[in-house]
Amino acid sequence: MRLRPVTLVVTFALGLLAGPLPAEAQQAGKVYRIGLIRSGSTPITTTGFYIGLRQGLRELGYVEGQNLIIEHRSAKRKPERYPVIAAELVRLKVDVIVTSPGPPGIRAAQQATRTIPIVMSGANVDPVEAGFVVSLARPGGNITGLINLNAQLHAKRLELLKEAFPRISRVAILWTRGQQKQGMKKLEGVGQALGIQIQSLVVTARRPSNLDSAFSAISQERPDGLLVESSRLPYVIEHGSLNSRPRDGSLRYTITV
Numbered sequence: 001m002r003l004r005p006v007t008l009v010v011t012f013a014l015g016l017l018a019g020p021l022p023a024e025a026q027q028a029g030k031v032y033r034i035g036l037i038r039s040g041s042t043p044i045t046t047t048g049f050y051i052g053l054r055q056g057l058r059e060l061g062y063v064e065g066q067n068l069i070i071e072h073r074s075a076k077r078k079p080e081r082y083p084v085i086a087a088e089l090v091r092l093k094v095d096v097i098v099t100s101p102g103p104p105g106i107r108a109a110q111q112a113t114r115t116i117p118i119v120m121s122g123a124n125v126d127p128v129e130a131g132f133v134v135s136l137a138r139p140g141g142n143i144t145g146l147i148n149l150n151a152q153l154h155a156k157r158l159e160l161l162k163e164a165f166p167r168i169s170r171v172a173i174l175w176t177r178g179q180q181k182q183g184m185k186k187l188e189g190v191g192q193a194l195g196i197q198i199q200s201l202v203v204t205a206r207r208p209s210n211l212d213s214a215f216s217a218i219s220q221e222r223p224d225g226l227l228v229e230s231s232r233l234p235y236v237i238e239h240g241s242l243n244s245r246p247r248d249g250s251l252r253y254t255i256t257v
Helices: 005-014 048-059 079-091 103-112 150-164 180-194 208-221 233-239
Strands: 032-038 068-074 096-099 118-123 143-148 170-175 197-202 225-227 254-256
Touching: 032 079, 032 103, 048 068, 068 079, 079 103, 096 103, 103 118, 150 170, 150 180, 150 225, 170 180, 170 208, 180 197, 197 208
Parallel strands: 032 068, 032 096, 096 118, 118 143, 170 197, 170 225
Antiparallel strands: 143 254
């Protein structure tokens, strides 16, 4: 099985793949402890992220219940809980902290420790602008991981859409939760320069039935084009409300920092 990128980042943070293991790691009975900071309240054992992380680590010889302990804590969608659970994981002396994609979890972990490695799992914010790292090439500090550049890349996709369909003047964009504010900051200037009016909509679910309200709003404005991330493109096509309109369904991009 192909290891998930975040699994490799976690193992590097643990020092498992970064060179010779320290002497204490070679001792029999050494147990590693990973702390997970989550935003939602869904049982973590049912999530694809948790299942993939466990399986990836198992393939590297680190098995939960044997030489690995995963401490998971949830903010239960309450921002004020992030500092509390981050501090709790630090007290437990975890070897690495893996955060949820949102800025509150990353910031809480950063404020709780400057020594324990912190891994961002697909952060949906520019870590440089947010002050989490110095630069993408040289993050500095104790934060590394993966970021989702989908929102930032919409500006380039808008340019490509205009190049492919020069006559367009109105474009609708379907954002995932947490991407709209940052993404629109990148797009406003580009849209004005291209002479394109942008209709911005947030879609929180991927099922076709949950796209009805978004397409209702889109149909009223009658845009010339639609920007949508690849994970939602099949549902957009299945919905069929905009069959005659150009679409850009570019791939989702991530980068390791």
